[in-house]
Amino acid sequence: MKEDLHERAQKLIDAWHVEGLAANDRAWLESHLEACPVCAERAQATERALSSLRITTARVSAPLLARTRQRVRLRARELREHQARMRGLWVACALSWLLGVLTAPLMWWALQWLTRLTDLPKALWLAAFPLLWTIPAAAVIAALAWRRSRAPSENGYTEERV
Amino acid sequence: MLRTVYWFVNSMEQEAQELARGLRRRDPDLLDRLIEQYHYRLLRYLLVLTSSQETAEDLFQETWMRVLEKGRQYSARWKFETWLFAIARNLAIDLLRRRQPLSLEALLEPGEDEAPIQVQAADDATPFETAAQSEEARRIASLLHRLPPAYREVLVLRFQEDLDLNEIAAIVGTPLSTVKSRLYRGLDALRRYMEGHPS
Numbered sequence: 001m002k003e004d005l006h007e008r009a010q011k012l013i014d015a016w017h018v019e020g021l022a023a024n025d026r027a028w029l030e031s032h033l034e035a036c037p038v039c040a041e042r043a044q045a046t047e048r049a050l051s052s053l054r055i056t057t058a059r060v061s062a063p064l065l066a067r068t069r070q071r072v073r074l075r076a077r078e079l080r081e082h083q084a085r086m087r088g089l090w091v092a093c094a095l096s097w098l099l100g101v102l103t104a105p106l107m108w109w110a111l112q113w114l115t116r117l118t119d120l121p122k123a124l125w126l127a128a129f130p131l132l133w134t135i136p137a138a139a140v141i142a143a144l145a146w147r148r149s150r151a152p153s154e155n156g157y158t159e160e161r162v
Numbered sequence: 163m164l165r166t167v168y169w170f171v172n173s174m175e176q177e178a179q180e181l182a183r184g185l186r187r188r189d190p191d192l193l194d195r196l197i198e199q200y201h202y203r204l205l206r207y208l209l210v211l212t213s214s215q216e217t218a219e220d221l222f223q224e225t226w227m228r229v230l231e232k233g234r235q236y237s238a239r240w241k242f243e244t245w246l247f248a249i250a251r252n253l254a255i256d257l258l259r260r261r262q263p264l265s266l267e268a269l270l271e272p273g274e275d276e277a278p279i280q281v282q283a284a285d286d287a288t289p290f291e292t293a294a295q296s297e298e299a300r301r302i303a304s305l306l307h308r309l310p311p312a313y314r315e316v317l318v319l320r321f322q323e324d325l326d327l328n329e330i331a332a333i334v335g336t337p338l339s340t341v342k343s344r345l346y347r348g349l350d351a352l353r354r355y356m357e358g359h360p361s
Contacts, residue, residue, distance in 0.1 A: 018320070018345045019327060046349070049356045052302035053321045058206035060222070065201060068223045069194055072230055076190040079231070 005032065009039040013046055089143070096136045107132060178238035185233030197226055200246060203323060207247055210318045211254045213307060221257060225250040244329045247319065251333060305355040313348030316341055 012029045015021055021029065033040045111125040184192035204225060208218035228249050236245055306314050319330045327345075331338045 014346055014349055017349065018342060042353075045357055046353055049302065049349075049352050050321050052356075053306070053317065053352075056206070056303050056306075056322065058202055058209055060201045060205045064219055064222065065197065068201075068226050069197060071223060072193050072197070072226050073190045075227055075230055076188050076193065079188055 006036065006039055009033070009036065010042060013039070013043045017046060017050060089140070093136075093140050096140075100133060100136065104133075175238065178242075181242060182236050182238040185229070185236045188230055188233055193226065193230055196229070196242070200243065203243065204246060204250060206322065207318060208250055208254065210306070210314055211251065211311060212258065213311075217254075217257065221250060221253050224253050224257075228253060240332075241325075241329060243323065244325065244332055247323070247325075248333045248335075251315075302352075302356075305352060308355065309348060309351055313344050313351065316344045317348045317352065320345055 009029060009032045012021060012025055016026070016029065033043055108129060111129055114120075115122065115125040181192070201222075205218060205222050208221050208225075209215070212218050212221065225246065229246065232249070236242070306317065309317070316330055316334065319325045319333060320327075325333070327338055327341055331341045334341060
């Protein structure tokens with residue numbers, strides 16, 4: 001039998017396992033394996049190697065499983081609590097924004113009146129008006145930054161050991 | 163027949179969507195079930211990657227924590243194990259990069275030239291071998307651990323985890339052609355070791 005036929009058979013044996021074969025290649029390989037004991041032995045060796053690979057397993061100890069589950073449950077609770085707090089913060093922000101919008105004409109009028117009463121320059125209340133709008137946002141940003149500095153890092157669990 | 167196939171595909175999709183919803187909710191019961199279902203496959207993969215029982219166990223825990231935290235990123239389009247192994251792999255690379263100058267990433271991304279595979283000498287039993295149950299399984303685990311990690315990783319993903327080539331490429335983050343080339347070379351090396359001709 002020609003050497004290149006064996007080479008082709010060997011390539012097809014590997015391809016069969018790695019990516020599958022087209023029907024005509026498979027038919028050719030099967031007929032070749034029937035006629036060629038050397039290639040048939042190689043096909044069996046490959047099959048044996050892969051079968052052994054498939055039966056290999058790993059045992060996970062019960063304490064490791066229990067520890068993992070416990071950590072996951074604890075962290076899930078932590079994250080849920082954090083999420084609930086964040087939801088509260090967002091609701092507060094939305095309310096604050098809504099109130100800001102609703103009271104804007106009133107604030108505008110109040111600042112105008114105050115400036116007239118105290119004889120302050122017009123530029124001052126024009127600057128004060130947007131400032132009043134930015135104060136709640138600045139407070140939220142400060143609160144978030146403070147929370148972030150206190151919260152455990154995103155993957156804080158890498159340091160902690162249960 | 164077609165109806166059965168449709169029902170099967172449909173129920174798998176529903177299951178994946180249910181899983182995605184549960185992960186988004188960070189449902190601890192679902193996480194428990196997933197840990198139960200995938201624990202040994204995950205640890206086996208980590209042992210193959212790291213060759214260290216302790217490191218694999220650390221990463222095992224961290225992988226599940228990451229699954230919990232990043233659950234919102236899971237999409238029902240992916241098989242859960244593909245996503246799980248990708249997380250585990252990234253964590254392994256990050257951890258080992260911090261620990262050793264020659265990172266796992268370097269080992270896992272070797273040049274794809276045709277240089278012969280450099281193998282380790284057989285020394286003491288690795289944790290993966292210890293974990294392997296039968297004598298034949300221990301022998302194959304020992305042979306597997308003499309292969310460079312990049313090759314043994316794809317062999318394990320293909321032939322132990324039964325993942326398809328696209329899924330392996332997604333986990334490993336390399337082109338399909340690279341995955342195929344590693345599989346062919348790894349398979350060839352494995353067979354040669356089994357035959358006792360590791361040239």
